[in-house]
Amino acid sequence: MSGESLPATVVRLDARGCLVRLDEPQEGLPADGYELWCGVRGRIHLRDRRHQKAPVAVGDRVLVVRSQEDRGAVDSIEPRRSTLSRPGARKGRVEHVMAANVDRVVIVSALLDPPFNPALVDRLLAVVEFSNLDALLVINKMDLGDETPPEAAVYEALGYPVICASAVDGTGIPALREELLGSTSVVCGHSGVGKSSLLNAVQAELGLAVGDVNAVTGRGTHTTTAAVWIPLNGGGAVIDTAGVREFGLFGIPKRDLPWLFRDVALFAPNCRYPDCSHTHEPDCAVQEALVDGSLPPFRFDSYLKILESLEEQEREQ
Ligand SMILES: Nc1nc2c(ncn2[C@@H]2O[C@H](COP(=O)(O)OP(=O)(O)O)[C@@H](O)[C@H]2O)c(=O)[nH]1
Ligand SMILES: [Mg+2]
Ligand SMILES: [Zn+2]
Structure with a gap:
């Protein structure tokens, strides 16, 4: 050699x-x-x-x-041009880089089975914004119902593209393929939402394991126990990841959080205090937007939940 x-x-x-x-x-x-x-x-x-x-x-x-x-x-x-990370060992002080050198995070949720989960979508969107990546939302398993979840229109209005898809009947697969070609994407979402099934539908010969994936990996077989980088025919690549129960947040300071929610960030400059947490302060423009209906309650709930988990993380460290 x-x-x-x-x-x-x-x-x-x-x-x-x-x-x-x-x-x-x-x-x-x-x-x-x-x-x-x-x-x-x-x-x-x-x-x-x-x-x-x-x-x-x-x-x-x-x-x-x-x-x-x-x-x-x-x-x-080589130096990384981007990373998608979550907290690793030592109470989350160690960085676990799930994927390096990606352009986009594809956030997959299912319409049903498991039920649509805007809280996880919002959490991943916050990480995407913090990591300076693009986001694409895919709502899979559209064959199981007729109506798009109402939250989808909120995400589109915020500028996040949404594809309604079904790995079973092929809905949205050409659009997904079009989005993926030519760049590098990492596919994230809970286990069982159909991430591997969607990628198999995009590129038939991938043969990614679907369903109950055994935790024991065989070398050379495409099981997604952690993450696997896959080149796409026609250019670009995707990283399929195993579902994570809780997507932890790595390295995000509490004070940055409002700016990682595009809608909260829109109102926050009008708050009385520049460091407003939007939870209890007087003359809070975010609270006003919540009251007059211009900020959807589910987005504010997600913001609060993440804020609480960041506070807990700071206390532990
Ligand atoms: N009805 C329906 N089932 C799907 C669809 N996509 C995947 N599934 C099923 O959902 C389960 C989990 O799929 P899998 O691709 O392993 O999900 P992953 O854990 O996100 O990679 C499997 O039983 C699939 O057959 C879909 O579009 N519609
Ligand atoms: Mg999978
Ligand atoms: Zn405020």
């Missing part, structure tokens, strides 16, 4: 290392000739990554050196 550095993308992580996909196919590699299991060179562990769960993240752009047939080592990591 030559000692040449090969550019690649991290597609999956496990306890033994990471699977990378090489930009160019290589001779002597199994499967489609692009993938290598890699360890991470010691000096990367030591280099300013001490506050992160793992030295590399899914989506990282790396240089690898091939050591054996299907093995190699990550030699360097």
